[in-house]
Amino acid sequence: MLLSGLAEQLDGEIIGDNVEISALSTDTRALKKGDTYLALVGPNFNGNDFLMEAESNGAIAAIVSNPISKHAQPLPLLRVKDTHLALGKIASINRERSTARVIALTGSQGKTTVKEMIGAILCREGETLITQANQNNTVGVPLTLLQITDQHKFAVIEIGADCHGEIEFSAAMAKPNIALITNANAAHIEGFGSLQGIVEAKGEIIGTAEESASIILNADDENVAQWIERAAGKKVIQFSAANPQADCYAKDTVVGKKGVVSFTLSTPRGLERISLQLLGKHNVTNAVAAATAALEVGASLKSIGEGLGSLVPVNRRLNPRVGFNSCCVVDDTYNASPSSFKAAIDVLVLFPERKILIAGDMKELGSEAEESHREVGRYASDSGVDGLWTVGDLSSLASAELGKKGKHFATTNELIYACKALAASDVVFLVKGSRGAHMEVIVDELIEAGGD
Structure with missing residues (x-):
């Protein structure tokens, strides 16, 4: 398609040559030679600022929203009101x-x-x-x-x-x-x-x-x-x-x-x-x-x-791995909510080994956050896990529900140290938390130490 054809459909203005376009890219770092660069704008970035990078990486044209001087343009442009809507x-x-x-x-x-x-x-x-x-x-x-x-x-x-x-x-x-x-x-x-x-x-x-x-x-x-x-x-x-x-x-x-x-x-x-x-x-x-x-x-x-x-387990979704000292590490760190925590606990209790739930905070729960963490703790207690170890601002509310079986750690490193101290072939750790809790750090450390 010619750039002019796309301009007609997007109600945009061409600045420069009317070139033939095909593939589209929104990231100058991943852009391939011959791609058209589309400059998205967000709260913390402005893709219009990266036209020179796009040109040097092989872009044939760019779709932009900012006014561009005809004398400053590094490549043919299609200017639209909103590049997100244009995409x-x-x-x-x-x-x-x-x-x-x-x-x-x-x-x-x-x-x-x-x-x-x-x-x-x-x-x-x-x-x-x-x-x-x-x-x-x-x-x-x-x-x-x-x-x-x-x-x-x-x-x-x-x-x-x-x-x-x-x-x-x-x-x-x-x-x-x-x-x-x-x-x-x-x-x-x-x-x-x-x-x-x-x-x-x-x-x-x-x-x-x-x-x-x-x-x-x-x-x-x-x-x-x-x-x-x-x-x-x-x-x-x-x-x-x-x-x-x-x-x-x-x-x-x-x-x-x-x-x-x-x-x-x-x-x-x-x-x-x-x-x-x-x-x-x-x-x-x-x-x-x-x-x-x-x-x-x-x-x-x-x-x-x-x-x-x-189908095998999707990455970081209830994915069992061999960890430090032959322990089992079930990686469920992709994300977390009260219902997905309960589903993970249901899986954990089916393992015959000693069962330790490693929990981080659940994010974006608003006014329900504190009670949701307590609810997960109660569910873990009722389900019969052997331990609930937590790290984070709110997760201590969950581990507190298990009494002596619950432990809260001030730092991730302290929790990792405790996991390694307990790790053995008859122990399974299920690690879970919201993406913002970065619980994958614990999994990766235990897996790396285990050589899986």
Whole structure:
């Protein structure tokens, strides 16, 4: 496409030569020769300041929002009012050109795991694009949509949010054929004001789907009735971990040693026995959600069984490793909320070894923060963990609930030292906390010392 063609669609102004453009990049450090640089602006950065870097790294043109002197421009420019909105518009254009079936999903927990599960299934059915890493925000979603090509049969787009309106913004670009909500609970509640605010925000994905789209909902979520009402006039499909009234559900679930799970998937097209490599009964719900979405775009039961069975633990999500002195370290440090902490504890207590929960703070819980940490502590105590060791400003409230079995440490280094002192082949540490708690430092130290 010529720069002038894009200028017409974005209502922008060309400064300099009318060059042919193709790939887009928002990061001068990752930019490839021939890319067009799009200068995003945020609260702590201004991409318009990096035009010289973009030019020296091989950019053929740039999309900017700041006024640029014609005498100071290092390369051909397209000036628009808002580069973030321009990125979304360009992504929408690419999405509209594609015949790929798009599955967009959101939810408080399980998004990334369900995304990976759907991808593992659909790659057996055709070329599949999935959101990489945690590129699920209002920048990552359009950048993912820009990667859709004519070769893609499917695209699986994960959508996250920190406040109202972000899911609607991202999902409107994706124009999903299938919209899936995993659940809604009190995770990152600060940006939404209340649990009801979270429920409403997750439901934004429903309104962006076409009338012909399928809406896939969790029958086990207490908020499902609100989403069903919001989806009036659209096809609604429900999934469940055990409820036979749902369209797709699990039965004959077996939780084995150390949390490995198998179950029979019941669908309108028949039954399939599923054996997961992922830990935890909560992954049954994730697997049924993924299977439901995959079925709706035509995947076979064979592909579903093989795909789900092939998936290994996602990085820093209940990933068991060998650590110092042959101890087991279960890395669940990607993020944390009260419900995900409880799911992790459910996995930990299935290990036959001595069970120590290493917990950091949960962030973004607002006025619920103190009680949420106490709640996790009580749950750990009732579940029978052998110890709860904590570090952080609020996590001491959790360890205090366990009496002598609870210990709070002033620093991460002190906690690591205590872990190494206890570490043995009959000890398992499960390490968890919000991303801002940086609990991965503990995992990495124990793993490095263990040579895994």
